[in-house]
Amino acid sequence: MRVFLSTYGSRGDVEPMLALALELRSQGAEVRMAAPPDFEEFVAGFGLSMVPIWRSAEGLTKSKPAPATIPERAAEIIAAEFEVLTEAAHGFDVVVATGMLPAAAGALSVAELLKIDAVSVTFQQLTLPSSQRRPLALPGRPLPADVTDNQTLWDLDAESNNVLFGEALNSSRTKYGLPRVDDVRQYVVGAKPWLATDPTLDPWQGDQHDVVQTGAWILKDERPLPKDLSTFLAAGEPPVFVGFGSMPMHSSTNAAEAAIEAVRAQGRRVILKRGWAGLELVDDQDDCFIVDEINQQALFPQTAAVVHHGGAGTTMTATRAGTPQVVVPQLADQPYWAGRVADLGIGVAHDGPTFTTESLTTALKAALHREDQAQAIAAKIRTDGTAVAAELLLRDGSR
Structure with a gap:
């Protein structure tokens, strides 16, 4: 055929x-x-x-x-x-x-x-x-x-x-x-x-x-994680992943800075994905690591939480990983996926597409307590x- x-x-x-x-x-x-x-x-x-x-x-x-x-x-x-x-x-x-x-x-x-x-x-x-x-x-x-x-x-x-x-x-x-x-x-x-x-x-x-x-x-992704990323993961507690996929976001510099500060406020390290928003690190501290295209199926289970835009694919990958989520929906179907994450109790839906350090800190703090439910739902995903x-x-x- x-x-x-x-x-x-x-x-x-x-x-x-x-x-x-x-x-x-x-x-x-x-x-x-x-x-x-x-x-x-x-x-x-x-x-x-x-x-x-x-x-x-x-x-x-x-x-x-x-x-x-x-x-x-x-x-x-x-x-x-x-x-x-x-x-x-x-x-x-x-x-x-x-x-x-x-x-x-x-x-x-x-x-x-x-x-x-x-x-x-x-x-x-x-x-x-x-x-x-x-x-x-x-x-x-x-x-x-x-x-x-x-x-x-x-x-x-x-x-x-x-x-x-x-x-x-x-x-x-x-x-x-x-x-x-x-x-x-x-x-x-x-x-x-x-x-x-x-x-x-x-x-x-x-x-x-x-x-x-x-x-x-x-799509089954069998690519290994880069050695330097694996080294970063092994050097401390699970970090928080922050990435917004194919969304340009409102301001790359402000979004990266606010996200990093919010994660640091929880005492966590950060993995930042550039994506189409072109996010970049804001300083040279060793608690942050930046990636481009990466095997998220392999990465997400090793993170404490995933902060993302609510695309269907990213939401599915994070849900399968059993990792709590903070969804910052930008447009189209993304508010729907944010709502599903919140309804299932596996994460938090941010209120609106633009976040501040304070608003993301509040959402992330709540999401980090959803690990048990995230793991339970992950077991049901086909x-x-x-x-x-x-x-x-x-x-x-x-x-």
């Missing part, structure tokens, strides 16, 4: 797809990926073929495009999906699509054009309509504060998706001879979407009974999500 995996977004969008790709390959399938060019070297390191799509995801994130430019950018990425994937996915049996909604819409349209099966997957359930919760507000399209009925809000969300992405999608579809789509969100969600999250960390709460929750797609998804694909395709 030949499986084409398409995504556009940050590391949290790419890594689960890579995990599935490796599982499929281990079961004899032929696999190809499409992702932002930022990750070409990363994917190639696993011996997989990756087709670069459009421009740098990191550059797009850091440029902070104005809401008014979103339809134009959506048109560009959808056009890139058609241009690249029409050739790259030719001859494959099934397309698995995720990432930014316009990118997923483009990939699914290419599958339709090529007359091959397609699966739409999400790594958090907030994009799947449900009367039990509000939708996420889209950039430049705030939800009205005086409307409390969830169904009405989801109707407004569908309208917003059409305003932002409808013409962008349909201009490419008509160019390639496909019919226009009236409801962009429903086109991407489809009749049987896949939810690649853990049922303990993210239990499905919705009205749609055809959602397939596979469990999280976890690790077979990629195997489940691969079996479904190889057995049934998109059905």
Whole structure:
């Protein structure tokens, strides 16, 4: 079987797809990926073929495009999906699509054009309509504060998706001879979407009974930690990890300084990850260590707590490690993951995206007392999500 995996977004969008790709390959399938060019070297390191799509995801994130430019950018990425994937996915049996909604819409349209099966997957359930919760507000399209009925809000969300992405999608579809789509969100969600999250960390709460929750797609990371980091870990009590992944943060210098001071206030050492925020050490004291790309699966179990942005992947890794968390959510689904961490009692949700030394000190002090509960929840987390998804694909395709 030949499986084409398409995504556009940050590391949290790419890594689960890579995990599935490796599982499929281990079961004899032929696999190809499409992702932002930022990750070409990363994917190639696993011996997989990756087709670069459009421009740098990191550059797009850091440029902070104005809401008014979103339809134009959506048109560009959808056009890139058609241009690249029409050739790259030719001859494959099934397309698995995720990432930014316009990118997923483009990939699914290419599958339709090529007359091959397609699966739409999400790594958090907030994009799947449900009367039990509000939708996420889209950039430049705030939800009205005086409307409390969830169904009405989801109707407004569908309208917003059409305003932002409808013409962008349909201009490419008509160019390639496909019919226009009236409801962009429903086109991407489809009749049987896949939810690649853990049922303990993210239990499905919705009205749609055809959602397939596979469990999280976890990329098994077997890289050893650098020797100097291992030496640092062995030189004292477990440190606190601070990193914000693909989030630029409000101010790199202030964020690093406030975080380090908050950790020191607990008598703990610090491991600081630069990430897309470009965090840097603020002095040369030996209680701090800075890292770039690192095996977080190996590192987190050796830390006292993990302070992070609340991306789905980082939240899952910290939860599996049984390490207390402080989540400082920045945008999109991150407040949801912060809430799940707090609800499960495995950490603390910081109030808002901007922290001070004082606010982070308070949150971290509370989180450090959640170790027993964090360990208990870790024991319930499933690790077979990629195997489940691969079996479904190889057995049934998109059905």
